[in-house]
Amino acid sequence: MTEKNKAILLSISLFFLLIIVGEIVTGNGDRSKANMTEYEILMGMGEPEAHVPGPIEVGKLAIKELSHPFYDNGPNDKGIGLQLLYSIGRVMAGFFLAVIVALPVGFLIGMSPVFYKALQPYIQILKPVSPLAWMPLALFVIKDSIMSSVFVIFICSIWPMLINTAFGVMTVKKDWINVSKTLEMGSLETAIKILLPAALPTIFTGLRISMGISWLVIVAAEMLVGGTGIGYYVWNEWNNLDLTSVVFSILMIGFVGMVLDSLIAYTSGFFNYQE
Amino acid sequence: MSVNSLDNPFSKDSDLSHGAGCGCGSCSPMASNKDRVKELPQGEEEIVNRVVETAVVKAMFGDNDMKRRQFIRAVGEKAFKGALLAALPMGLLQSCFNETKKKVENGGATAKGASKLEKTKLNIGFVPITCATPIIMSKPLGFYEKYGLDVDVIKTAGWAVARDKSLNEEYDASHMLTPMPLAMTMGAGSTQASYVMPAVENINGQAICLHLKHKDKRDPKMWKGFKFGVPFEYSMHNFLLRYYVAEFGLDPDKDIQIRVVPPPEMVANLKAGNLDGYLSPDPFNQRAVYENVGFLHMLTKDIWEGHPCCAFACSQKFVDTNPNTYAALFSAIIDATQYSSKLENRQQISEAISPKNYLNQPTSVVAQVLTGKYADGLGNVLNVPDRIDFDPFPWHSMGVWILTQMKRWGYVTEDFDYKKIAEQVYLATDCAKKMKEQGYEAPSSTYKKHIIMGKEFDPNTPEAYLDSFAIKKTIS
Numbered sequence: 078m079t080e081k082n083k084a085i086l087l088s089i090s091l092f093f094l095l096i097i098v099g100e101i102v103t104g105n106g107d108r109s110k111a112n113m114t115e116y117e118i119l120m121g122m123g124e125p126e127a128h129v130p131g132p133i134e135v136g137k138l139a140i141k142e143l144s145h146p147f148y149d150n151g152p153n154d155k156g157i158g159l160q161l162l163y164s165i166g167r168v169m170a171g172f173f174l175a176v177i178v179a180l181p182v183g184f185l186i187g188m189s190p191v192f193y194k195a196l197q198p199y200i201q202i203l204k205p206v207s208p209l210a211w212m213p214l215a216l217f218v219i220k221d222s223i224m225s226s227v228f229v230i231f232i233c234s235i236w237p238m239l240i241n242t243a244f245g246v247m248t249v250k251k252d253w254i255n256v257s258k259t260l261e262m263g264s265l266e267t268a269i270k271i272l273l274p275a276a277l278p279t280i281f282t283g284l285r286i287s288m289g290i291s292w293l294v295i296v297a298a299e300m301l302v303g304g305t306g307i308g309y310y311v312w313n314e315w316n317n318l319d320l321t322s323v324v325f326s327i328l329m330i331g332f333v334g335m336v337l338d339s340l341i342a343y344t345s346g347f348f349n350y351q352e
Numbered sequence: 353m354s355v356n357s358l359d360n361p362f363s364k365d366s367d368l369s370h371g372a373g374c375g376c377g378s379c380s381p382m383a384s385n386k387d388r389v390k391e392l393p394q395g396e397e398e399i400v401n402r403v404v405e406t407a408v409v410k411a412m413f414g415d416n417d418m419k420r421r422q423f424i425r426a427v428g429e430k431a432f433k434g435a436l437l438a439a440l441p442m443g444l445l446q447s448c449f450n451e452t453k454k455k456v457e458n459g460g461a462t463a464k465g466a467s468k469l470e471k472t473k474l475n476i477g478f479v480p481i482t483c484a485t486p487i488i489m490s491k492p493l494g495f496y497e498k499y500g501l502d503v504d505v506i507k508t509a510g511w512a513v514a515r516d517k518s519l520n521e522e523y524d525a526s527h528m529l530t531p532m533p534l535a536m537t538m539g540a541g542s543t544q545a546s547y548v549m550p551a552v553e554n555i556n557g558q559a560i561c562l563h564l565k566h567k568d569k570r571d572p573k574m575w576k577g578f579k580f581g582v583p584f585e586y587s588m589h590n591f592l593l594r595y596y597v598a599e600f601g602l603d604p605d606k607d608i609q610i611r612v613v614p615p616p617e618m619v620a621n622l623k624a625g626n627l628d629g630y631l632s633p634d635p636f637n638q639r640a641v642y643e644n645v646g647f648l649h650m651l652t653k654d655i656w657e658g659h660p661c662c663a664f665a666c667s668q669k670f671v672d673t674n675p676n677t678y679a680a681l682f683s684a685i686i687d688a689t690q691y692s693s694k695l696e697n698r699q700q701i702s703e704a705i706s707p708k709n710y711l712n713q714p715t716s717v718v719a720q721v722l723t724g725k726y727a728d729g730l731g732n733v734l735n736v737p738d739r740i741d742f743d744p745f746p747w748h749s750m751g752v753w754i755l756t757q758m759k760r761w762g763y764v765t766e767d768f769d770y771k772k773i774a775e776q777v778y779l780a781t782d783c784a785k786k787m788k789e790q791g792y793e794a795p796s797s798t799y800k801k802h803i804i805m806g807k808e809f810d811p812n813t814p815e816a817y818l819d820s821f822a823i824k825k826t827i828s
Contacts, residue, residue, distance in 0.1 A: 126644060151709045153506065
């Protein structure tokens with residue numbers, strides 16, 4: 078058996094183990110009994126109480142939700158597919174805004190030691206701030222809850238991009254820059270023809286980290302302001318103590334996060350040069 | 353009436369330059385072109401539709417009929433009409449005019465308000481609790497529609513967000529807590545913005561809910577060190593809880609801890625042991641009982657019978673810029689509030705507002721709150737029909753009481769004119785007028801004395817009332 082097959086086998090058995098253990102340790106919340114008194118009916122004894130769902134229950138809900146993911150029953154009840162699209166849209170908007178700002182600034186910092194030193198304190202102070210701490214300020218200044226969540230994504234994804242771009246540009250081999258100097262290239266030409274290709278793998282690492290963080294943050298941001306998006310979906314189900322839906326959306330969030338990450342990883346594959 | 357003024361505006365042959373009062377030969381219905389008269393719109397509705405179309409087409413070409421005909425000749429009648437209908441909500445415009453016309457003719461209560469709705473598409477925010485019943489149910493039960501409004505009711509995570517989205521004008525109007533518009537107008541805990549509160553939503557309808565482990569601690573004197581949740585600082589919940597424990601000798605700022613927790617998160621926090629209890633809006637008290645986590649210590653109606661809780665509020669700016677829309681919305685809310693106050697409608701309302709799009713709660717829980725027949729979590733089924741009630745009238749005296757409590761607990765420190773603020777924000781006179789217009793009974797005065805836990809509150813002497821309390825925040 079090859080190593081790959083072993084891994085697949087292990088992965089599959091782990092999956093079944095999780096399902097079985099999950100089924101054993103979770104209950105179904107059933108508390109019904111025969112001949113309920115009026116008090117017991119009002120206490121909801123006929124209905125299952127809030128409980129952590131087993132894998133089969135989650136699976137059933139997943140089939141139900143995924144068979145019509147784009148339904149729209151008004152502003153507060155939309156299908157999981159639509160909610161995910163809202164969230165992805167916000168992440169993309171914030172992410173690409175960040176790219177537009179971070180790449181040029183990153184180049185500037187990477188190419189000029191003066192700028193590097195001058196901007197370093199600001200970056201170091203702003204970088205560790207939890208993106209959600211910006212939320213009240215954003216809501217107040219931008220006066221729009223959707224744009225505020227886009228801004229929060231922007232502000233959280235900009236730092237890894239900025240730092241990685243600067244680092245990538247700084248660590249380009251001096252020989253290559255010297256060659257460009259002998260060819261009498263201007264700094265813009267050097268940046269585009271030499272630094273950009275050489276720094277791309279590092280830049281992509283930054284993008285990948287940023288995308289990961291953005292996807293983490295959007296859920297929290299949407300739980301805070303509500304309206305639409307996967308974060309709102311989680312909040313709305315929590316509202317009703319419907320943990321089955323919560324577990325299902327956790328899985329969906331994980332799945333989409335994985336897809337987003339592999340998309341960037343796949344794209345970066347085109348820019349990896351062997352020396 | 354001139355014939356040509358009703359001619360088909362999409363036709364290259366028609367001549368729209370003849371006005372309604374045109375007396376020229378070709379405009380007379382008796383003129384030579386009798387066949388064409390048959391093509392003209394028949395019946396009032398069609399005529400109105402035609403007038404709307406014509407107005408739009410005319411406006412497009414700056415009232416230059418030559419240009420219009422040239423253009424239509426060039427692109428073709430069908431293509432022109434199709435493109436225009438696709439780009440403009442012509443049907444909506446037409447139905448607007450027609451409906452308004454009908455309303456004016458019927459002389460109904462809405463005639464004045466609906467005559468020119470500045471805006472028909474509105475966003476109204478709500479926090480998913482039963483207090484918002486009239487605001488929410490107006491959507492599924494068609495109260496907004498009845499007044500020509502197309503309203504989206506948007507669920508909001510909590511009151512701070514509701515406040516911010518209202519200030520940002522994402523919401524045209526919002527479900528708020530009765531103290532909020534007062535606080536916002538005074539700039540307390542918010543940027544200053546003039547808000548008005550034309551109507552109260554519900555009276556009573558809150559409860560003190562405790563964790564089941566405190567079953568034996570029914571005397572508030574035993575609550576020292578408890579952690580309580582309230583939905584917002586500027587809420588009746590906060591002020592009632594503070595009032596209640598203070599009457600039992602506990603200082604709410606020192607002897608207990610009061611935390612702001614958004615209502616939907618109350619049950620989860622109680623279950624997790626983060627809270628010992630809360631004074632919160634329903635259905636979250638009843639939900640705690642339903643989930644076997646807590647029990648109802650008491651209903652707030654036993655602290656203050658008939659206390660106000662939630663409200664319908666919007667900015668002064670919205671009222672000023674959209675007076676007719678505001679009037680229509682106000683009418684819808686009054687109707688809905690009166691409808692909700694009838695006990696026989698409550699089961700139907702429970703079913704209408706329980707789905708995911710609105711409260712997202714089991715219907716049984718919502719029905720127990722609204723019908724007043726409920727399980728208390730201690731083994732009893734109680735029947736309290738006025739557990740929650742709905743009454744739109746915003747008593748100025750209630751506003752004054754709220755202001756005394758804001759001052760009592762240090763939310764505002766400066767001196768102010770209680771009555772002036774209450775009268776500016778609570779539109780009691782308008783509400784009474786509107787209620788009478790719509791055929792409901794309204795009180796003739798806007799101030800009255802209230803009894804809270806057996807103690808009388810006289811709105812004429814707020815400072816003396818404030819001085820009569822032993823426990824309050826001392827400003828150092």
